[in-house]
Amino acid sequence: MKLNVRMQKVILELICLLYILLFVYAAVSKLLDFENFQVQLGQSPLLSAFAGPISYIVLIVEFSISIMLVIPKMRRTGLFCAFLLMLVFTAYIVIILNYSSFVPCSCGGILEKMGWTEHLIFNIAFTVLALVGYLAERRNTKTYTLVISGSFFSILLVFILYIISERVLHHQNPFVRRFDRGVVEKTAQTDLQMYNAYFAGSGNGKVFLSNTNTPLVVYEWDNRLKRLIKHIISIDHDKYPFRSVQLKVVPPYFFVFDGTVPVIFRGKVSDWKAFQIMIGNYYFSKIVVMDSLNIAFRAQDRYSKENILGKFSFSKEMNVTLINNILQKQKDGVFDTDGTMSYDPILKNLIYLYYYRNQFIVTNQHLKLAYRGNTIDTTTRAAIKVNYFKESGERKPSTPAVTINKYSASYGRYLFVNSGLRGKFEPLDLWKTSSVIDIYDLKNKTYVSSFYAYDIGEDKVSDIMVNSEGIYIIIGKTLQKYRLHKNFN
Structure with a gap:
């Protein structure tokens, strides 16, 4: 039993460490090439209309989750936020693959070298890891309800952003161009x-x-x-x-x-x-x-x-x-x-x-x-x-x-x-x-x-x-x- 508890803690620590490395590395990469990061967001059919504020929000959220994962008392909350964020990123890529002709990746660093399919697999794997880490300590009806409702609203948020951004881009464009591949x-x-x-x-x-x-x-x-x-x-x-x-x-x-x-x-x-x-x-x-x-x-x-x-x-x-x-x-x-x-x-x-x-x-x-x-x-x-x-x-x-x-x-x-x-x-x-x-x-x-x-x-x-x-x-x-x-x- 003690071995299982110890193994559980080791897995949890490993998941948190992976997430800290992922978010800190991705955030720092974006920060070092912030102008290019905004350019990439500006070409996204989901985010074109909101590229300015979202470029700052993503950085703040990634750094904030990394800090929460370092603090033991906030680790579980951090894992839940990481799960929701990765779910948003995953839904984003699903829409890109199915409803968009082309959008450059805006993750920063080595992740930018991935193809869209590889990126989707990577995001799904990390989404599962965050969910496993969050459910590792406590599992009850309230926890499952929170996971389901959070997942629903995270995915819904991405679709709402897509619909609003498309409408704004085509009808009330704030001078953001779209360079679709193959036009x-x-x-x-x-x-x-x-x-x-x-x-x-x-x-x-x-x-x-x-x-x-x-x-x-x-x-x-x-x-x-x-x-x-x-x-x-x-x-x-x-x-x-x-x-x-x-x-x-x-x-x-x-x-x-x-x-x-x-x-x-x-x-x-x-x-x-x-x-x-x-x-x-x-x-x-x-x-x-x-x-x-x-x-x-x-x-x-x-x-x-x-x-x-x-x-x-x-x-x-x-x-x-x-x-x-x-x-x-x-x-x-x-x-x-x-x-x-x-x-x-x-x-x-x-x-x-x-x-x-x-x-x-x-x-x-x-x-x-x-x-x-x-x-x-x-x-x-x-x-x-x-x-x-x-x-x-x-x-x-x-x-x-x-x-x-x-x-x-x-x-x-x-x-x-x-x-x-x-x-x-x-x-x-x-x-x-x-x-x-x-x-x-x-x-x-x-x-x-x-x-x-x-x-x-x-x-x-x-x-x-x-x-x-x-x-x-x-x-x-x-x-x-x-x-x-x-x-x-």
Whole structure:
């Protein structure tokens, strides 16, 4: 009998020692690399929304349990707390394995080297050890009731955190990005052998690029980025004082324009000959071709000199529609409302994304407002100061503005945004060597996920385009193609 009691104490001491080593080692490892620990928690689908406070709570709990296991009078309580904590960790991994695509381990130290299955087995073993140690001294109805109820509420807590975090992440995101594994896969890459390229459009299995230095040259790539054909555009009137000629291709048509000159040319991709279809007093600064007869544009109001949206329609004769209540002024109505425009041919939506604030606008093809959405960063007002010169009437930013959203593209129900800001818990070194593309679901009005487009040398993303074939990205002189995960189609 004495031997059994002595053996029982030895086993209990051994269990407590193992737990002290485990928790102290794990807590110290997290503490020594605390920033990385928070980064890992920030990528967890269960804990993303609570990564900040939980990073501190976990450390405090692990150190506290270790102290309790050292003190004889508190040892049993410490074992019970260790059992509940390990049960929480185990439930966490079960959800990760069954409901998440990928989450980095956030345990610290040598445990970080384990795979998820090995980690699950390890956690189950230590959970059983804590339960054995807790039940070793005393077993009665009250003890079993406490174990069962504690287990139930511990597992329930994990599921509640998962549900709340998912809701917060997608609908009320506190600027925490999710980089799910397998969201995109790079399938092709080619050397453009030139800088200053931009996407002119796509269609019929082709991708069309142009270049700001040679605006009337069209570079036609097949969708595998294997075959290149160059076309030279001819226009019927080339005596205009063009400053910045742009090209848009929407097969079977293409459009040539320069907003500083109020003319638009249209032609067919079968011969690349462009003919003038508009001339007038309508100057514009941005343009998006919706179809062969309708073009959305941004211009300045004649009276207020502020940015407004409009539409050119070319049916029997040209009609112009101006909408002056879509863009919302915060400071000057020009620089603070600057942004990118894209058109989704599937849902027939126009999307206007502000450069300097976390908002985008969705309208239908008639420029009727559908809703205003937000990107996940927290910049609600444009951080820009504008000087106004009365004599010349010019407006100029007094300081460089912080660009929140750089480039955008939309297709189907998704909006893709090249963000200019680093989110919470994102590694600084990775941010310096890559660009982030955020994905938003326009139908459900939610943030979905993000992925990195890695720099090539010192070159970063300079343009993006999306179609039914995939995501196309220009980085310096390189054109890349990515395939979106099937769950997004």
